[in-house]
Amino acid sequence: MTEHEYWIGKNIDYRSVWQAYEDGVKYIGKFRSMRVHLLRIELTQFPADQALFNHEAVYKTIKGYFHDFKQHCLSDDEYISAGPLFLYSVDRGSGIWNFLGQPRQLLAFGATLADGKILGQELENVEKKLEILQKYFAGLVDPKDFKKFMRAKSPKDLILAVEKLVAQGIRRVDVSQEPFQGSMENTAKSLINLTKLLQYPNDPKLVVEGDVNLGDKIAGDKIHANRGGFAARRDIKITEPELTQLWLEFDGKIDLGALVDEMTKLRAKMRQCDVGTEQDIAIGHIAAAEVAAKSGDGPRIMKHLKGAGQWAFDFATKVGASLTADIMKNAMNL
Numbered sequence: 469m470t471e472h473e474y475w476i477g478k479n480i481d482y483r484s485v486w487q488a489y490e491d492g493v494k495y496i497g498k499f500r501s502m503r504v505h506l507l508r509i510e511l512t513q514f515p516a517d518q519a520l521f522n523h524e525a526v527y528k529t530i531k532g533y534f535h536d537f538k539q540h541c542l543s544d545d546e547y548i549s550a551g552p553l554f555l556y557s558v559d560r561g562s563g564i565w566n567f568l569g570q571p572r573q574l575l576a577f578g579a580t581l582a583d584g585k586i587l588g589q590e591l592e593n594v595e596k597k598l599e600i601l602q603k604y605f606a607g608l609v610d611p612k613d614f615k616k617f618m619r620a621k622s623p624k625d626l627i628l629a630v631e632k633l634v635a636q637g638i639r640r641v642d643v644s645q646e647p648f649q650g651s652m653e654n655t656a657k658s659l660i661n662l663t664k665l666l667q668y669p670n671d672p673k674l675v676v677e678g679d680v681n682l683g684d685k686i687a688g689d690k691i692h693a694n695r696g697g698f699a700a701r702r703d704i705k706i707t708e709p710e711l712t713q714l715w716l717e718f719d720g721k722i723d724l725g726a727l728v729d730e731m732t733k734l735r736a737k738m739r740q741c742d743v744g745t746e747q748d749i750a751i752g753h754i755a756a757a758e759v760a761a762k763s764g765d766g767p768r769i770m771k772h773l774k775g776a777g778q779w780a781f782d783f784a785t786k787v788g789a790s791l792t793a794d795i796m797k798n799a800m801n802l
Contacts, residue, residue, distance in 0.1 A: 753775040
């Protein structure tokens with residue numbers, strides 16, 4: 469797709485577009501024969517008073533990544549019988565993208581996306597996370613999918629695309645417990661927040677409140693962590709309690725504008741290196757931290773700088789990105 473096709477609509481091959489639709493009408497019948505669940509991805513962009521500039525890039529990246537995910541994680545027979553990801557709606561002003569698909573693929577795909585992982589990247593605490601997913605989605609989780617995910621090799625173009633998707637600011641990923649039966653409102657009542665659920669697999673003391681179907685602990689609009697008596701409201705954009713608490717120690721002492729500028733220059737220098745897959749992922753975390761800094765989301769800055777890892781820290785230190793390196797050091801020491 470050229471710049472003119474994307475932004476202006478110039479030189480669109482109308483015949484090809486409609487021929488592709490007509491050739492794929494059979495997928496409408498396939499959809500009607502499938503048991504589908506809801507996958508909800510919430511991005512930070514764009515505000516309701518702006519056009520949806522990133523629609524095609526986000527949509528095609530999610531669709532393409534879902535396809536590649538299935539291709540790597542399913543057997544040949546399973547891949548042939550599996551359905552694609554269907555776009556249901558994009559809610560303006562909220563950044564919410566609603567997709568429909570088969571639960572087995574949605575759960576593995578949604579869980580890895582919520583965990584910020586790319587094909588071929590090791591999943592942490594995988595057994596504990598599988599246990600948690602089985603608790604909320606009994607019979608719908610296949611452990612083999614996660615093992616194949618970690619063994620897959622990601623093409624560089626895919627890594628770059630998912631990195632850019634993450635840089636749009638993925639705030640949360642949800643999958644519904646109940647199948648979609650024509651009513652989005654009813655289906656949404658059974659959504660499970662995978663982002664939150666998978667962030668706390670080893671913290672049984674954590675009490676998560678205010679989410680649908682997270683057990684008996686539904687009460688208010690707060691997330692409480694028993695670590696040091698710390699508590700924070702949702703409007704602080706909670707990630708992990710430790711990261712939130714650490715950010716409070718930095719909050720007000722950091723020039724976010726200077727941090728954004730430093731990370732922008734840092735990423736440019738990183739890109740000049742001959743890097744491999746792991747380094748590409750680290751650069752993606754720096755990009756996501758940069759986006760978080762632009763929106764003032766401190767805990768997410770900490771999360772992504774922590775996720776960038778040792779190579780990124782060493783590189784930032786080497787090139788004199790001292791503000792980024794200092795925050796990264798504190799986050800990595802948690």
